[in-house]
Amino acid sequence: MNILFIGDIVGKPGRHAASGLLPVLKDRYSIDYTVANGENSAGGYGITPDIAKALLNMGIDLITTGNHIWEHKDIIPYLSGSDVVIRPLNISPLAPGKGVAIIKKPGLQPLAVMNLIGRVFMPPAECPFHTSLGALAKLTQEYPDVRHILVDFHAEATSEKQALGWFLDGKITSLLGTHTHVQTSDEIILPQGTAYITDAGMTGVVDGILGMDKEQIIPRFTTSVQRHADVAKGKEELQGVVVTTDDRGRSISMVRIKERI
Ligand SMILES: [Fe+2]
Numbered sequence: 001m002n003i004l005f006i007g008d009i010v011g012k013p014g015r016h017a018a019s020g021l022l023p024v025l026k027d028r029y030s031i032d033y034t035v036a037n038g039e040n041s042a043g044g045y046g047i048t049p050d051i052a053k054a055l056l057n058m059g060i061d062l063i064t065t066g067n068h069i070w071e072h073k074d075i076i077p078y079l080s081g082s083d084v085v086i087r088p089l090n091i092s093p094l095a096p097g098k099g100v101a102i103i104k105k106p107g108l109q110p111l112a113v114m115n116l117i118g119r120v121f122m123p124p125a126e127c128p129f130h131t132s133l134g135a136l137a138k139l140t141q142e143y144p145d146v147r148h149i150l151v152d153f154h155a156e157a158t159s160e161k162q163a164l165g166w167f168l169d170g171k172i173t174s175l176l177g178t179h180t181h182v183q184t185s186d187e188i189i190l191p192q193g194t195a196y197i198t199d200a201g202m203t204g205v206v207d208g209i210l211g212m213d214k215e216q217i218i219p220r221f222t223t224s225v226q227r228h229a230d231v232a233k234g235k236e237e238l239q240g241v242v243v244t245t246d247d248r249g250r251s252i253s254m255v256r257i258k259e260r261i
Contacts, residue, residue: 001108002029003150004257005176006036006240007183008066009055010204010211011044011231017203017261019058021238025257026059029242033103033111036203036240037152037178038085039065044212044231046071049078052085061103062086064115066154066179067123069097088117088154090131100135102146109247111148112139114172116164118155118179128153128160129167136171147173147249154179158198165196173251174243176200181210183239183256193250201239201258208232236261 004025009018018036025031038055042048046068052075055063063085069075079085079097089099104110114135116128132151139146149172155161156179165175170192177184183201190196204211209218209232216229240257 001032001111001148001245003111003148003174003243003245004029004031004034004240005150005152005174005200005243006034006060006203006238007199007201008037008039008178008181008203008211009041010181010202011040011042013231013233013236014202014204014211015041015051015054017236017238018055018060020261021259022059025238025259031242032105032108034060035062035064035113035150035152036060037066037154038063039068039154040211042072045228047075047085048072049074052078052082056084062101062113064113064152064154064178066115066117086113086115088115088125089135090116090126090128100139102143109148109249110143110146111150112143112146114149114151116151116153118153118157118160120155120157120160122156128164132164132168147247148245149173149249150243151175153177156180161198162196165190165194169194173245173249174254176241183258185256187241187254187256189251189254195243195251195254197241197254197256200241201256203238203240204236205232205234206237207234
């Protein structure tokens with residue numbers, strides 16, 4: 001199968017780039033499933049039900065999130081009822097929504113997607129290593145036909161991401177990093193068949209700072225005034241990866257996508 005993963009979609013320009021480039025990329029890479037991180041899709045912070053629906057309507061099959069998931073309060077009831085918008089698994093068991101979901105299309109093998117969040121330089125969370133092992137054991141027991149498992153690891157520290165990649169090698173199809181918004185060039189198929197990249201990149205304006213207006217972000221450092229910034233304006237890019245897998249759910253190859261609209 002060919003799985004397209006779109007790196008953090010930032011604001012309206014990110015949604016615009018995704019909607020414009022999705023048909024092109026789906027056609028070029030014969031994409032079977034599309035997964036995107038949408039935690040910055042609403043004005044750069046969080047996601048709303050309407051924006052989640054718009055992303056799904058443009059052809060994204062499942063949306064992962066991260067630390068900004070609770071930014072807009074109307075996402076809370078929506079998450080509770082959604083099977084295709086998920087939040088990090090390794091937070092409180094009382095949190096609304098789910099951290100693992102399975103999507104399936106006719107004629108294709110099912111794809112399980114797990115969303116995890118890091119613990120280094122991130123808000124408090126349970127251990128992603130032990131949480132993922134437990135969840136994988138449960139998944140294998142309850143859904144033995146699921147061989148393809150994509151993990152979005154939303155984390156800051158490169159070391160934590162690489163450690164989880166190697167820890168889960170052979171147990172999952174791919175571990176794709178998000179949150180840092182800068183695509184890394186370390187994509188690799190690990191020895192047991194897990195595709196790994198530290199950060200899949202950002203979908204939005206590349207003239208800014210992580211997709212946000214640089215004229216508002218620079219003063220956060222120079223003045224110590226920490227305020228939300230607006231989404232940047234300028235050149236839009238879709239960044240992500242395409243993972244190609246075999247029937248056993250092992251990855252064969254991964255290519256990085258950096259496509260200007
Ligand atoms: Fe994030």
